[in-house]
Amino acid sequence: MSVTTVVPDHGELNRLLAQTAEGDRAAFAELYRRTSPRLLGVCARMLADRREAEEVLQEAYVTVWQRGKAFDASRASAMTWLVALARNKAIDRLRQHHHATADVACALDAIADDDPTPPLRAERSEEYRRLEKCMEELEARQRGSIQEAFFSGMTYSALAERAKVPLGTMKSWIRRGLLQLRACLET
């Protein structure tokens, strides 16, 4: 099946996911076509191995088909729900296999860079722009740690080790950053 990288529309994806939950195979195929490149991007960033990332992607979509009814459109957009599901599976796999992700994370650091490439920027959502603005208000090390944590799925201790700072320091950067982020997003 060919996969396109259209900018997903919230309403359309919500509808496709709702139809998927009702057992509509065509809707599921369309949902996969529209959302799998984004989900694989997330998994590939966390898991070193492309094959493993695709396995997680496969597991994620099987779960979407089986448990799509758990999606609650009043709580999250379809894309947020799908990304959360895939991230949870990828993180669980990281914890299970005790992967050393640090090297991969280093190699892919550029991806998490604050300066996105121009063609991507145009496709970004309102939510992203708001979050980006709030992220920019954080101290550089708080912002960097939160981004790295989110993209890599590493534990506090792995992040601290990688940044060569005490565990308590890493926790405090991230926790203060998260609370500040929430405050900023709520204004």
Add this chain to the structure above:
Amino acid sequence: MNTSHDEDQNELRYAEYVLGVLDADARASIAHEVALSEEAATAVALWQGRLTPLVEALPEVTPSEDVWTRIRHALSWDAPRRTPRPVSFWSSARPWRWLSAAASLVAVFCIAMLWRAPVRVSHEAGHVAVMVSSIRQDNGITDWTATMDLDRKQIVVVPATATSVPTGRSTQLWLIPAGGAPISVGVFAPDTTAVLPLSAQLLARVGPTAALAVSVEPPGGSPTGQPTGPVIAKGALSGVPSPAVAG
């Protein structure tokens, strides 16, 4: 009294879960909370909403063609439809929906015990009503916690960690009486709380000690009535009373 500091601390646990910095145990603990508490589920959903837009900074990666094929295969879309009786029951959403309320209640109890001894026996008025067993892999990692409730004649299986089961295969729970052949308890979803009824016949065949085992089977469960796939985890159930004593 809840200070705003306390609230922040509590809130941060959900944020850390969503961010992905917690270790496996802490993650499992929050996942349980989310399954049981509306408040926790909402807090987690809010943090997902806040942080998930970050993924837009990542490049998209187009999956290989065969991922979709494998998904179809895992869902048995390409195979001729087989509908053995047990499959139609277990895969039907209705009994699960109906049982979910009961599952929540029992799961609360189960979780209260989850973090204590691996096998915990509740003695009430001299009879054993509930037993908890940790179903573990050979390497000691607990995959599921099973709570056997003799009064309600059911067993509740709660995932402790994400167990990777080959897609398209079913996980089946077996009760193994001491010295006896495995008795199927039922097929269950490996990644969510499952409630399986215990039939009177099954209870009658359980002796004073028994074990639980989980095997990986074809979709819908073992076609033979005995485990056909690999046993991926086992757990001891000690102190199972004989039915005569149980009442």
